[in-house]
Structure formats: C-alpha cells, structure tokens
Amino acid sequence: MTSPQPRIGVLRFPGACDDRDALWALGALDAEAVFVWHTETALPDLDAVVLPGGFSYGDYLRCGAIARFAPAMAAVSEFVAGGGLVLGICNGFQILCEAGLLPGVLRRNESLSFVCCDVPIVVERADTPFTTRCVDGDHLTIPVKHGEGCWYADDALYDELVSRRQVVLRYTEPVNGSRNDVAGVVNEHGNVMGLMPHPEHAVDPLLGSADGALILSSLVESARERALAAV
C-alpha cells in the first residue's frame, strides 16, 4: 500500500515571517505543504493546518488580536470544529488563543526582553497528534524567539487544564515568565496545539537541533493517518 503525502496548509498573514520555514520543514518531513492566503474564505482540501510564526498585522493592539478576524480564521474554526488538526507556532499560538481555540493568552515576557535562544523543553504528553514521535518525559531542545511568549491562565483555568492534561510542553527552566513554565497546550479535544518554541527551525542537525522534527513529523504522521482513514 502506498503512503500518500498528507496535505498541510500553512496560513499566510501579512507580517508572518516563518511561513516559508514552516512550508519547507513540512515538505522535508514528507508532507505536501501549501500556502493558504489569509483572505481565503474557505480552506482547500487539507489534512492539517499550521499557523506559522511572525508578527501578523504588526502585533497591533495585542499579538494575534487582529489576525484572528482574518477570513481564513473563520475557515480554520470550522476545520477545528470538524476535528481537523491545527498547530500554531509562536504567533500562530497567540492567534489561536485570541481566537478562543486554545486556552489562555500570551503576554509580554516578564523580563520585557525579546528572547532568542535554544530552550530545553519536556514533553508531558506523548499521546497527542502532535507528539506521537515522542515519549512522555522526553527532553527536547528547540529555539524560541519572541517578545510576547508569557503564557497566562488564572488559577481556576490553569487547574482545569492540568486536570484535563492539556499542558503538553513545559520549559525546564524559566524562559519568559510563563505560568508554571508552560510552553505548549492543546485544546480540550486534543486536535489543536499551540507552542511558543519553533519546531520548524529545528529540523536539521546542521542548525543545532533536529528535535523540532519530532513535533512536526508527529503532525505529518497524524495527518497522514487521517488522510488514509478518509480514503
């Protein structure tokens, strides 16, 4: 049986800057990656969607606050409601939080400084579609580069998320002031994940780490399974 390439859409907003890296990385990991322009009102036939990093709409007002109203985001919400897989990286994570598709919000780093470095993270859950290539407790090194990556949820929300096991990734050292060092969360149904680290910048050992490929290839694999199941 042949294994088809899953088709993964990479949303492009004005001000995005990691869209090409995401497209390249997904392609390198054996997906057919296609760009989707933010003004599209419908998504093409896709097995997953990636919201890449960058500074959509200049991060005006609050990061992600304007992008969430882009026409393509209405289509993404429908895709999510239908169980579609969506991964938001950095600005993509911020947009998904603002859109209410992921819990919490990303705020200015506690230090007020932009952080740009490799960070150690630990995988708390390997049973999400975004971490199947990992095992629980895996330590990964993936770069971050953000000024507003301080994830926040109030006590009640945080406790709820922990009890539902929605925290997937944590930094193993303080990076940006994120509540309990949260680096990545999933939605209640587990089909949407957001993370501040950039897996698309860590798929080739030449760039210091290939650990990001574990996240992205998990997504590609999960998307492939869905594509096969749909045939």
Added chain:
Amino acid sequence: MRATVLVRPKQGILDPQGQAVESSLRQLGFSVGDARVGRVVDLEVESPDAGTARAEVERMCEQLLANPLIESYEIELVEDEG
C-alpha cells in the same frame, strides 16, 4: 459622539511594564508605587444616544479592544459639541 476606552491590566495580573516604569520614575527621584501601564483607544462613534453608544463600545471591548482574561476596560463618552 467621542468615546475613550481605557484598557488596563486586571488587578492581580503581573504588569512588568508598570514595574519598569515605576522603577524608572523612582530612579528619577519620584516617590511612586503600583504603576500600571495600559492603553487608550479614542473613537468616534455614530450612535443616536449615549446608551446605544456605550452598548456598542462595550461590544467592541468584548470582541477586540480588551482581552477579558487579562484586561479590564472603562468607557468614557463625550457628546459632540454643537
């Protein structure tokens, strides 16, 4: 009608910008405490009356201008002169 929306970090939310401003002010010799940094949005709203305008601006705040998880807002309305 002119509307001014004041968006502030909610009480109890750590405000590193406010802390930075406060420490700068202290360095300048001002004795200040509990500085918080928010945002002001000035708007012209077309509404028949103040009540409708306020309700409209409240919807704007809920949908876009403030994030209720971390921010509170206050609306001030000023009737156009003449």
